[in-house]
Amino acid sequence: MKNYISFLSRSKTGETKIGKSSTNYGLIAGIAVFALVFIFFSIKATGFLSKINLVHNLVMPAAISAVIAMGMTVVMAGGGIDLSVANIAGLAGLASAAVSAQFDLPVPLMFLTALIVGGLIGAINGVLVAYAGISPFVVTLSVVYLAHGLQYLISLMAVSGTYLMLPRVVTKLGTNAFFQIGFCTFTFILLFIYLDRSIFGRYIKAVGMNINAANFSGIPTRFYTWLTYVICGVCCAIMGIMLTANEGLARVGSGESYQIDAFLLPILGNTIFGRFSVQGTLFSALFIYMVINGMFIMGVSPEKVKIIKGGLLLGIILVSGIQKVARREN
Amino acid sequence: MKKNNGLLQKYAVFAILILLFVIFSICAKSFLMLDNLMNLLVQSTILGIVGFGLVFIMIAGEIDLSYAGSIPLEGAVFASLLANGKPYFVALLAAVGIGLTISFIVSQLVTRFKLVSYITTIAMMFLLQGIWYVLTGGKNVFLSEEMLNREFIFGNIGPFPRIVLLYVLLFVLLYLLSEHTPFGLRLRAVGSDPESTRAAGLNPILYKTLAFLFGGVIFTIGAILTTARMSGALATSGSSLLMPVMTVAFVGQTFLGMGRPNIPGVFLASLLLAMIDNAFVLMQLPIWSVPMANGVILISAIFLANIGKNEIIQIKF
Amino acid sequence: AEAPAAEEAAADQAAAPAEAEAVPADDSGAKVIGLASYQLGNDWNIQVAEGVKAKAAEMGWEVIQTNAETDSEAQLTALEGFLSQGVDGVVVPGGAGPTLEPVIAELKAAGIPVVTVDLTTQNSVTDIFPDNYMTTELLGVFSVNKMNGVAGKYAHLTIPDFGWKTVDIRDKVADLVFEIEGWDFVGILDSGLADAVNQSMTAVRSTLLANPDLNLVYSSWGMPAVGAAKAIREAGLQDQVFVVCTDADRIVLAEMAEADSPIKGVIGQRPFDMGTMAVDYLQKAFNGDTDIPKTAFAPFYFVTNNPELLPPGVESLTPEEAWTILYPDVEFGEVN
């Protein structure tokens, strides 16, 4: 560092105040509600606390949807949105099943194929958004159509044109909790470090919050915008692997039931945590799946669960909204 | 800062529409037949009308995806009342009433509690789908021809189906309302910068609420037309509209280089989508090619409209 | 289509495929037929379409195919397209009958015969159905026999309110059969359409948790049964809980091939034959035949490794045999 200014010669002028930023009531409320709901189910829903329920019914499905939602989180943190996540996941799963069927690839190579496909589609999304300057809504909407068409094209390789079955090894892995939760944990840790602790995360968040200032600060904004889509694509591919392995088959439309989760969880996390973060997304995933699972055990029909899910979401957002209004009024 | 009024940008999507029309006329036999063209118009109607509703809310700077939940609900109420022998206008009023109530709740959540409209309306969509289930017991409600008086809606006046005339009428009215009236101008102002609206002495809460209510009424019109077209209220009628309606609203933004939500854009975009669907079937192209073509055409249209702009567009949450 | 139709089924079952071979190709010129599939997301629907296309090719006809991907409005649009295009005949596999009724009526008025598969309409030439009454009843009898005549506790996996006629019938018949036999009903489980294996796996796991004394999972179509089987195997309850379902999808047969598979009885329909039947009936309609039944039933196979549990006189196939018949191009157990 060049000494253009006197203090830089290490004339430290007293330790400055290290304060906390203002308390995040949303987070406290979120955790409190989570705890309350957990306790409620532990008492009311028989078998809720059993290991098989917690691991297989709660954490495993939450893990699958958390992975795709974490990819979306990265994009949203960078100021974008990706409507095509579920379709990328389906396409990656289908493509890997197809190459495995066609070329008898070993499992790791099969997974690699999925990652490459996911990354490629993500890269296309990214190029169109970051370098061609097209609205991410439109770009990713087009990719929804494109990926869907490609899925049909690949499915022509299937015997009767419907679905491709995965090798038995993979199917075995897919129902294994270690595999599923492991994949999710791995993705989470990487992304947590990347977004929350690394310098790249700072760049991405700066781009997401004020792309102009980021540019004036010398951050290659286009590159980092592009990167968020690539990371998202790869996450989708991981989720595609987890899902197709779990189902034992890949077919046109695989993953589409996760579209809403991918959209909702990051935003819910943002509402609770006050910013887009993978920890917020993971928390939201566990929260939502806990509610669904608990309700299910208590015998609430799937449709009523939908009402409760919607109502609960509205409730949480409402709390955060009231808090926002209250803060303004202060 | 950069001037961006090039002809290409301005008319790119329009040009693609014309170009595709010409190509389809040549390649797809019977594409140009009056019957088929009328079909095409009818098919774009519901999409376009629901798109109008969404665009009105987008002009006011918000988004409302709850239509995927409210359309089946309104449809079901409308259809059940008709099926129970209630007069047409009672069923109509009930549906509109429900639409207004939903929109009012959404608007208050968004404006008073400052909730993000994306997530609020998605949550609302879930809630409404659940309520739909409880109300209907999970059954599609079908209506017979007599109960529905389908002919009244889909019958022709001259060569034109009534529904198409309704569509064009709505288009003209909503276009005037959004572009030529103080109300439309103020909605745009509220949408572009709510803080400044306050400074200009306009109440952003009022205008946003009005936009939501207005959108809600248009969604209800969409719901009733869907019910009529499908001869009943189907569970899937909302969710299958979700994506296409968003598509027309967003593609519509690029029409005529406006770069903002607008009514003519939705009109043309709904025609474009219906045309692609229609012609691809006529040309007997393989199934996978329809979504692919949709994607490619969408992206290239917008790419052309965007040339030279080249700045990253960011979404506000 | 109501219950007595089951009676006619037996006759048609034997007749239909036999006739299929008998009808010669029409010399009076190639026809163009429209095929408006409701969805192409599983083997069953694909096979119907394949049957139509294969038979049409044999006759030298042209087929225009559309896929509505479960969107009734898209299917309606496709039919309107066929109408204005002036095709010679139309096959509609699956969909919401009342929604399509007006356009089918218009087609009829325009002299274009319509044959539907798996849905009931008034203005079609004929509606072809798998015999869901008989097959579902067989599954019920099979289940009771498997429990040695004692009624147990069962859960019902399906896509509620999907508007898929066949599934609706199966659901109704199944619940009726089990109720008469005195079974304990745990509840309807939603498999969803997308990611059905995954969703039903989770649903069945939770059900097992809340009902540790469950005996049977009845699934009204194939994929959820696979999810149920996985969940049961995971809980180690193969000896206590078994699964019966309709749809001999490859993935179902492959699952059955596992030594400890909980899937015990499967109805293998013959969707391909339903497709060829549809074309045959169109041909008849073109020829002006008047003896076309309004409802026709297609044949089926019962697939199980335990034929002794079936009522006497009912033929059955092992999973291997069923596979070789239904998917002759692929070796049994080979995944793709």
Next chain:
Amino acid sequence: MADTVVLEMHNIDKQFPGVHALKNVHFDVRKGEIHALVGQNGAGKSTLLKILAGIYHPDEGAISINGNNYDRWTPHQIMGMGVSFIYQELNLFQDLSVAQNLFIGREPTRVPGVIYRNEMRARAEKALARLDATDIPVDTLVKDLSAAKQQIVAIAKAFDQNPSLIVLDEPTSRLGLEDSEKLFAILNKMRDQGLSIIYVSHRLGEIYRISDRITVLRDGCLIKTDDAKSITPRQLVQYMVGEDVLTKKYKQKDKCGDVLLKTESLVGDGFQNVNFDLHAGEVLGLVGAVGAGKTEMVRVLFGIDLFESGMISVQGNKITRNKPQKAIANGMALCPEDRKYQGLVLENSIRENITISSLNKVKTSFWLVDRKSEKETVNAMVSRLRIATPSIDKKARELSGGNQQKVVLAKWLCTDSCIFIFDEPTVGVDIQGKSEIYDLMHELANNGAGVLFVTSDIEEGLQVSDRLLVMYKGSIIKELDPHCSSLEEASLFAMGGNLNEKE
């Protein structure tokens, strides 16, 4: 007549979380006066005005306008009482046209409910003509106008509503000399017609030129309200700052170092044929009227925009395709004109803003941020630059303008820069803050950095620079020695005149 009170604000009290922005302030305005409201950054001026406008609600207090009392009031009521506002942050709709902006909320109609566009255009042209701003096309979108023109549109809008009280919050901060003069003339005319005006500015000269009375706020407290004539400039500064601040003259530096930055016939969008050298150890001033193209040139130097032809060389390296990353790697730093949208990520903390361009220095292995060393660096910066904040984790949005400017500067001090470009660093900054910024620039130069100081305020340009370039319509037309040039001379060049013409 001059003693009729049109507006009275009684005992106004307002707290924001953590900030007591106004403490029991009393404020009144008489008919037909220009009342200046002054105070340092964060003194509470804008808050007081926003409360008047009904945008914030006060915790305590009431107002009376023309004898009507209000406890709680809405923006609409206030506007109905004939009060117009021009806010510090312009409240124009960027996506609407000039005419639409002027008449939003009171659109002319012929057929009821349908905007009469031609009438609206004609009236917009008339409103602008009143301010001699006929060069602003009424159909362009506001976002396509320069900042100065936007300001004029805002003023035209306020005047067009025929107000009885008009409030201007730092209107000249974006105006050039010529436009400011025009504005003063209009204000004087309005006052003579009996209009009351509240006028906020940091420029002492202006305040004395036009105001009748002055109210001074400091830290949210009312310090003094009196006739302008009875307060000396020195007293005024004392009231504002709470202590005596002298305007410093900077000593002329005798030796200059190597050339750090050099341009040769540089041409870009908005400027042509620019040649200059920046040496190590000097503060090079660049003045010119608003719209002269200074910002454009600076953006090109920093690689935000591309240049068309010519040459830039930084420390001897010729640059062809420039971009900000490259400029920073070459040791360049830019404190941009618009600090809120270009300099800062307002929603991020001060800490994150300061280190964003130098994360490479506070990273550990695997590109992780070393939070400890980051905190040290930031703390050192915050205390050295005296950035007033309770915590380095506070959001940048919550700081006052001057402190925000210091955060931007701190960001660049953390990098390895040796060329510092300041584009209007003192806009909206109070006297004390200004002098701190001047000191910092000279400190940088004295320690061997090169400083390019871009400003539209010719007075400060003369006061602070070692050499002074004057730009006019995109060209550098003159280099002056600030130590022997007068303000008149410099202003004349900035307005495009030259000495020959004058003779």
